[in-house]
Amino acid sequence: MTTELTVRRPSSRAGEMLNKVPEITIWFWVIKILCTTVGESFADWINMTLGVGLTKTALIFTVVLAAVLYVQMRLRRYVPSIYWLTVVVVSITGTLYTDILTDSQGVPLKVSTTVFAVLLAVVFGVWYARERTLSIHSITSTPREAFYWLAILVTFALGTAAGDWTLELSGWGPGKAVLLPAALIAMVVVAWRFGGQPVLAFWLAYILTRPLGANIGDWFATPRSEQGLGLGTALTSVIFLVAIGATVLYLTWSKADVIPGSEALETAVRGAGPGRERLALGLYAAAAIATGLLLHHTSQIPHASPLAAEEAGGSASNNIQLTPAQAIAHFPSADVASLKTIVDDTLTKVNAGDQSGGTARIKDLETTWDDDESKLKPLDGNAWTFLDGRIDDALTALRASNPDPATEKQALTVLSTSLGG
Known part of the structure; x- marks a missing residue:
């Protein structure tokens, strides 16, 4: 021009x-x-x-x-x-x-x-x-x-x-x-x-x-x-x-x-x-x-606005209620075990008062979940959305400007349970 x-x-x-x-x-x-x-x-x-x-x-x-x-x-x-x-x-x-x-x-x-x-x-x-x-x-x-x-x-x-x-x-x-x-x-x-x-x-x-x-x-x-x-x-x-x-x-x-x-x-x-x-x-x-x-x-x-869905994260999953068995039924056990290990490690650090360690470990959860999305979501879209909301709740709790240990523990416990125990 x-x-x-x-x-x-x-x-x-x-x-x-x-x-x-x-x-x-x-x-x-x-x-x-x-x-x-x-x-x-x-x-x-x-x-x-x-x-x-x-x-x-x-x-x-x-x-x-x-x-x-x-x-x-x-x-x-x-x-x-x-x-x-x-x-x-x-x-x-x-x-x-x-x-x-x-x-x-x-x-x-x-x-x-x-x-x-x-x-x-x-x-x-x-x-x-x-x-x-x-x-x-x-x-x-x-x-x-x-x-x-x-x-x-x-x-x-x-x-x-x-x-x-x-x-x-x-x-x-x-x-x-x-x-x-x-x-x-x-x-x-x-x-x-x-x-x-x-x-x-x-x-x-x-x-x-x-x-x-x-x-x-x-x-x-x-x-x-x-x-x-x-x-x-x-x-x-x-x-x-x-x-x-x-x-x-x-x-x-x-x-x-x-x-x-x-x-x-x-x-x-x-x-x-x-x-x-x-x-x-x-x-x-x-x-x-x-x-x-x-x-x-x-x-x-x-x-459904793509931006609204992306920003809503966990709240969008509140309409989906699944038992732990239903949430992981169609996902490979190895992938679920990997996610659960990260969640349990994070919860251990939070229980020990290691806030920085818990925040660092939760990054691994986010990265692993994002990397697995293209594989897991087609297997069971409802279950993926359900777990995605629980994961977002945990990420939000750990990354709050003034983290509340009780809220962190609750979010991580709910997520761990949703992953099978």
């Missing part, structure tokens, strides 16, 4: 740098989607699989973001490895900020989506008022770069909230959920090619790649029993990080995305004329209305 009227002039003014961002080629969008996928899967892996917790994970990546932004903004030109590392970290951090609002603070997704949309409008408004351009082909000063990265952070948070809200309204699975953002991105490309305003098209596509990449990541990580590819968050993160690394190495070698010359760009960005731009705006409005109607229609159809 680079249809711009460009006038080049020497970059000689004090404080002005070579353009700090890449040329917008197909490689830009490929890596952007890869980074977005990593933002979803890597954050989930650290937060849930490793058991670090949402707040601690967000704090860690806020510090990492500050560090990589410092390095990026000290540079005087575009360096692919540093630039895309910054995008990856911004992707993860923006995702975590939205997740904190939703999961920890209980802010409804429609509210967080609205808040981030307003915040992005404010960022763009202040940026344009000061610099008279929102084109990424003009990131040639520290203030412009600061506005650019702030806008990127908010777009990731907005894309996360809007994408999750879409899933909440529609109840779509991970594969089907890829189609809506992909279709909207295709519409933006058509509007741009038709002569729509390039800067507007760029930022719309940039926002939409967030839910697209997140849904792709969920599709890869979700168990096969739930129409996913069953790769898990760790393997999904590794695959896409390797893909990002390989692409960045290629771009570093080929310089295919470097804006040429030692010249800064002064851009007056426009499309193919006012008439074409108005038609493109009409297409955007029609797509927005159609999307709204589609989501309204799907929200009226009874469904």
Whole structure:
């Protein structure tokens, strides 16, 4: 999306740098989607699989973001490895900020989506008022770069909230959920090619790649029993990080995305004329209305939200009541024994007053249960849901900010009994 009227002039003014961002080629969008996928899967892996917790994970990546932004903004030109590392970290951090609002603070997704949309409008408004351009082909000063990265952070948070809200309204699975953002991105490309305003098209596509990449990541990580590819968050993160690394190495070698010359760009960005731009705006409005109607229609159809089911965890299993014999009847005895050993070890540590040891041991339970999901759930979905709730109750008790030994013992005892004794 680079249809711009460009006038080049020497970059000689004090404080002005070579353009700090890449040329917008197909490689830009490929890596952007890869980074977005990593933002979803890597954050989930650290937060849930490793058991670090949402707040601690967000704090860690806020510090990492500050560090990589410092390095990026000290540079005087575009360096692919540093630039895309910054995008990856911004992707993860923006995702975590939205997740904190939703999961920890209980802010409804429609509210967080609205808040981030307003915040992005404010960022763009202040940026344009000061610099008279929102084109990424003009990131040639520290203030412009600061506005650019702030806008990127908010777009990731907005894309996360809007994408999750879409899933909440529609109840779509991970594969089907890829189609809506992909279709909207295709519409933006058509509007741009038709002569729509390039800067507007760029930022719309940039926002939409967030839910697209997140849904792709969920599709890869979700168990096969739930129409996913069953790769898990760790393997999904590794695959896409390797893909990002390989692409960045290629771009570093080929310089295919470097804006040429030692010249800064002064851009007056426009499309193919006012008439074409108005038609493109009409297409955007029609797509927005159609999307709204589609989501309204799907929200009226009874469904279980994938996000609600994931967040409800143990509470969703309260409607299922099974005896211990029924709960493990269809599962391999070796897998059940492995789970029970971990639970009993954790209970022993809690009884001995070893809170840190119990918290550490319960991570093994979470990891083992997640790894076994694709095998156990197809054998008996009700039993899996029943035990999943008991396991979530135990995890919640052990990881409480102020753990209560009595609650921990009760949750672990119930779980141990459910596993056969």
